[in-house]
Amino acid sequence: MEQTYQHARQLVAVDCIIFGYEDADLKVVAFQRKLNPGRGAWSLVGGWVNHDESVEEAAQRVLHEITGLENIFLEQVEVFSKIDRDPGDRVISVAFYAFMRIGQQDKKLVEEYGAHWFSLRELPELVFDHQDMLDKALDKLRRKASYQLVGSELLPDRFTLLQLRKLYEAIYQRELDPGNFRKKVLGLGILRQLSSKDMSESKKGAYYFKFKKAGTGQNMERIIKL
Amino acid sequence: MEQTYQHARQLVAVDCIIFGYEDADLKVVAFQRKLNPGRGAWSLVGGWVNHDESVEEAAQRVLHEITGLENIFLEQVEVFSKIDRDPGDRVISVAFYAFMRIGQQDKKLVEEYGAHWFSLRELPELVFDHQDMLDKALDKLRRKASYQLVGSELLPDRFTLLQLRKLYEAIYQRELDPGNFRKKVLGLGILRQLSSKDMSESKKGAYYFKFKKAGTGQNMERIIKL
DNA sequence: AATATAAGAGTGTTTTTTACTTTTAAAAAT
DNA sequence: ATTTTTAAAAGTAAAAAACACTCTTATATT
Secondary structure, three states, X not given: OOOOOOOOOEEEEEEEEEEEEEOOEXXXXXXXXXXXOOXXXXXXXXXXXXXXXXXXXXXXXXXXXXXXXXXXXXXXXXXXXOOOOXXXXXXXXXXXXXXXXXXXXXXXXXXXXXXXXXXXXXXXXXXXXXXXXXXXXXXXXXHHHHHOOOOOOOOOOOEOHHHHHHHHHHHHOOOOOHHHHHHHXXXXXXXXXXXXXXXXXXXXXXXXXXXXXXXXXXXXOOOOOO | OOOOOOOXXXXXXXXXXXXXXXXXXXXXXXXXXXXXXOOOOEEOEEEEOOOOOOHHHHHHHHHHHXXXXXXXXXXXXXXXXXXXOOOOOOEEEEEEEEXXXXXXXXXXXXXXXXXXXXXXXXXXXXXXXXXXXXHHHHHHHHHHHHHOOOOOOOOOOOEOHHHHHHHHHHHHOOOOOHHHHXXXXXHOOOEEEEEEEEOOOOOOOEEEEEEOOOOOOOOOOOOOXX
């Protein structure tokens, strides 16, 4: 069953826009390229696609190699394939965005690979077409988050509605009304309220919430209007 | 600048879900595969990606080769890359959906290539993962059409609001209120009313409309609620 | 015990969506 | 020539969603 087809073969890569959330700000991982062309330039995390893996598996592998984490949340963005997008060779790249908590789990990424978390506004110039990838990824994330509640992979295991709202404000770069956000989000019925409270932000204390186990609900209701 | 990177290379293909519109029904092109594996099975239109073209260019080329048309409306759906998706070899395929008017322009496609237009409901079983591709394409089309008015590439050059509404009804497989549809669509301000009328559907006659030149408006307003 | 804070609940207005009804233009039938 | 018929086109009214606020509450801090 091998080599049935005779045709030119291509280098295929994956590039990951790794989103994180810290200090009420959406952040992205970039690191300085080790090889030429573009050595030293800021780059997204990427790697080659092997014969024995799908592009999703390749992305998971690449992320595993540099973080040690498994089963990272991933979403395909799109294929970037202009013939001269990488001056080194003709490389077809599939872009993904990923969610990762900033903190312990990304240690390897940060310490061994010299990766940096950049806030969206203070991002340096990126190599090749990586800025395009990021723009498209943000677009896609915003669209997704507008009709599905996202955040379980970015926020701590339990979180307050303030934290969730701040995350949404970071994603959309605009303020959201606390009362209306609460009403909307709780109305979806996909959060479970815990009995414990976070007392750090107010005197009254805000209840912690958790996402009900994944795959529940998410019935295409609109969360915010774009 | 060539061969800078040493890594396994992959067969990369494009597969196109070609949508057409006829008899108030959304249709799709399928044809019977010429080669093994899967010879004789119904398949989407596809082809290989060459070294000197992007995946978009490859899709345009493939569509040009079998229809003679140029500048076909194309939208990337996603990458399908399960290692065993094609039993002949490991093939990474980028799926696109395309819009094409049913009639003259697809003659070559139909006559030389033995392609068939199938209504969505009477589609035969498709080879490999082509049904998945179609499902994802429909999903993406529906989402797009919900906040951007689509159809200029599917409808005749000038069309009535009835025709446009019927197209939307075909896309969403549900009825839409005529008055509300008209109000919404005209409110977008991207259609230009002509002075001529179509008299075939009613005694009163329905004005023809045209899309204002492409790229106008399309300001993310919601057209229909999913 | 009083104060201050943000959580949490509530309220009224505006906008959008949805479901209908009425009027209109013009061909076809009487 | 008038009436009938058809779907277009315009209009209306109720329901739902989105939005902009205010008020009350729990509790750490003063």
